[in-house]
Amino acid sequence: MKNRMLVVGLGVLLAALFAFTYSKKETRKVPAKPxxxxxxxxxxxxxxxxxxxxxxxxxxxxxxxxxxxxxxxxxxxxxxxxxxxxxxxxxxxxxxxxxxxxxxxxxxxxxxxxxxxxxxxxxxxxxxxxxxxxxxxxxxxxxxxxxxxxxxxxxxxxxxxxxxxxxxxxxxxxxxxxxxxxxxxxxxxxxxxxxxxxxxxxxxxxxxxxxxxxxxxxxxxxxxxxxxxxxxxxxxxxxxxxxxxxxxxxxxxxxxxxxxxxxxxxxxxxxxxxxxxxxxxxxxxxxxxxxxxxxxxxxxxxxxxxxxxxxxxxxxxxxxxxxxxxxxxxxxxxxxxxxxxxxxxxxxxxxxxxxxxxxxxxxxxxxxxxxxxxxxxxxxxxxxxxxxxxHEYLYWEFYERGFDQAVRQGDWKAVKQRDKGNTLELYNLKTDPGETQNVAAKYPELVARLEQILRQAHVKSPIFPLAKK
Structure with missing residues (x-):
């Protein structure tokens, strides 16, 4: 009986150790300073x-x-x-x-x-x-x-x-x-x-x-x-x-x-x-x-x-x-x-x-x-x-061609370019990742919202003056 109990006890102990080791492996934390x-x-x-x-x-x-x-x-x-x-x-x-x-x-x-x-x-x-x-x-x-x-x-x-x-x-x-x-x-x-x-x-x-x-x-x-x-x-x-x-x-x-x-x-x-x-x-x-x-x-x-x-x-x-x-x-x-x-x-x-x-x-x-x-x-x-x-949105601006801007919000991407008359172009990147179909005319409310983001995301720069429109 004692031997049988000893075997059972060892089995329980080994199972516990295995479970602890497995649990420790599964919950391993990232290094404090990687x-x-x-x-x-x-x-x-x-x-x-x-x-x-x-x-x-x-x-x-x-x-x-x-x-x-x-x-x-x-x-x-x-x-x-x-x-x-x-x-x-x-x-x-x-x-x-x-x-x-x-x-x-x-x-x-x-x-x-x-x-x-x-x-x-x-x-x-x-x-x-x-x-x-x-x-x-x-x-x-x-x-x-x-x-x-x-x-x-x-x-x-x-x-x-x-x-x-x-x-x-x-x-x-x-x-x-x-x-x-x-x-x-x-x-x-x-x-x-x-x-x-x-x-x-x-x-x-x-x-x-x-x-x-x-x-x-x-x-x-x-x-x-x-x-x-x-x-x-x-x-x-x-x-x-x-x-x-x-x-x-x-x-x-x-x-x-x-x-x-x-x-x-x-x-x-x-x-x-x-x-x-x-x-x-x-x-x-x-x-x-x-x-x-x-x-x-x-x-x-x-x-x-x-x-x-x-x-x-x-x-x-x-x-x-x-x-x-x-x-x-x-x-x-x-x-x-x-x-x-x-x-x-x-x-x-x-x-x-x-x-x-x-x-x-x-x-x-x-x-x-x-x-x-x-x-x-x-x-x-x-x-x-x-x-x-x-992100609520991602924003870019670029000055080499005057002043160009872009914003991505969700699947929507807007681009404004000086050499294209500063007219906002709108693309749905989910259906048109190549930005080939400008759908701005179909979504005037979205265009207005993105125009507002373009205005608020730009903070005046002392060394990159905003060119006149």
Whole structure:
């Protein structure tokens, strides 16, 4: 009898232990201070990745990242060009409120608090490698003054147009200084290697790594190993016929623009793969949130033509490219991988934008989110748990063509353009994602409501005066 009772008792104990272990596994909480990696491409189109429908360009690592995490379908950049988009990403403010609303080497101010500054207040080490574009040496937006512990890259936009720079900037003894580069060095190879070293050096402390590539933007130059997959055995482009881009212009010459663009996208994919492999080797996958996006839509510059955009379907089903406020200019791929926390292979149709990124990271890091933020946290969408708060609307404005505006509210998208007479165009993105059917005449009350949002979302800017209508 005693032996039988002992067996029963052991069985109950083992069952309890199993139940406790299983329960503990199911209710595992996220790390108190997860690491963050934000990887940003420069002028990558919404349709340039295999996981977003690309058929001609190889992106296996990013496709695997999508399979390992959450892929967002309705996520937007901060703007349709570089500097303001990055300002929205870093400050959490949309274009109606942001200080930097256009290109032109306009620095952030001391009062413009950015992600690395706030994360440092809760113990994060910060490193940025690539294109900053929000401040130069000697002004308030310089990387050492905006919370970066380590920096290696470009501060000036025009310098970032070229893939083999003579020098790059770095922080040394608290100061921003230039550092000469060996002739023929490809900048994005340097940025990737610096990022890998940062991970190695800071693996035992919470960190924020911002890896901001300068590709596939305009100068279509790349290491031969990335061009090779798109050349045949005779060294000719597999995308022939090609229309060569002549030397002697702002961007360097390129005999095979289509093959070079494809190779640049594949090079981004390879660099991302190296970062993900490093995380795995260091055992940091479960403690690191990795995000990947582009700063705006694909470009038509440096030898790349509208026909090339169409050939690759770089904007996917969307209308427009960089400098447009149609979705092809401002909707971006967004991939989020967080092993063990974000579920695998999920798709989120949440409508969000760059100004949501700071709020998201601050919530996960336990940092206070300032009242100035326009964004909301994406944590429920990333974890696929709980109720995801939604925006009343998303808003953009753009000045290079005078003054253009756009707003998305639910499935509705409105666009106003100076060169089209400032008449509001209205599209239903659910039924017309390509923004081909302007239905403004059918919905006058909706048009009036969106016109009101366009007025209230814009706050007067001291450096971007509103052009007269």
């Amino acid at each position: 690491n963050f990696i934000f990887i940003l491409a420069d002028d990558l189109g919404y349709g340039d990745l295999g996981c977003y429908g690309q058929k001609r360009i190889q992106t296996p690592h990013l496709d695997q990242m999508a399979a390992n995490g959450v892929r967002f379908t309705d996520f937007y950049t901060g703007s349709t060009v570089c500097a303001p988009s990055r300002c929205a990403l870093m400050t959490g403010k949309h274009m109606g409120h942001a200080y930097v609303r256009g290109n032109g080497e306009i620095p952030l101010r001391a009062e413009d608090v950015v992600i690395p500054e706030r994360l440092k207040t809760v113990g994060y080490t910060t490193g940025m490698f690539g294109k900053w574009g929000l401040g130069l040496a000697g002004n308030a937006g310089a990387p050492p003054l905006k919370g970066w512990d380590e920096f290696y890259g470009h501060t000036h936009h025009v310098a970032a147009h070229f893939q083999r720079p003579d020098s790059l900037w770095t922080i040394r003894d608290g100061q921003l200084v230039p550092e000469a580069q060996p002739k023929g060095t490809f900048a994005n190879e340097v940025f990737t290697n610096k990022a890998l070293a940062f991970l190695q050096d800071h693996q035992k402390e919470p960190f924020f790594l911002y890896l901001a590539f300068t590709i596939p933007h305009a100068e279509l130059h790349l290491p031969p190993k990335y061009l090779a997959p798109y050349l045949d055995q005779n060294g000719q482009s597999t995308f022939a016929p090609e229309k060569p881009w002549a030397d002697g212009q702002h961007y360097g010459g390129q005999p095979n623009p289509k093959a070079a663009y494809a190779g640049l996208v594949t090079s981004i994919d390879d660099y991302v793969g190296k970062v993900l492999q490093k995380l795995k080797a260091l055992g940091l996958e479960e403690n690191t949130v990795v995000l990947f996006a582009s700063d705006n839509g694909t470009h038509v510059e440096g030898g790349r033509t509208s026909a090339d955009v169409e050939y690759f379907q770089s904007s996917g089903p969307l209308r427009g490219v960089k400098r447009d406020l149609y979705d092809g200019g401002i909707r971006t791929p967004l991939l989020v991988q967080w092993k063990g926390h974000a579920p695998r292979g999920k798709v989120s149709r949440h409508v969000g934008a760059f100004w949501d990124v700071p709020a998201t990271l601050y919530e996960l890091a336990g940092a206070a989110a300032g009242a100035e933020l326009d964004g909301i946290s994406l944590v429920p969408s990333i974890l696929q748990k709980g109720t995801q708060p939604r």
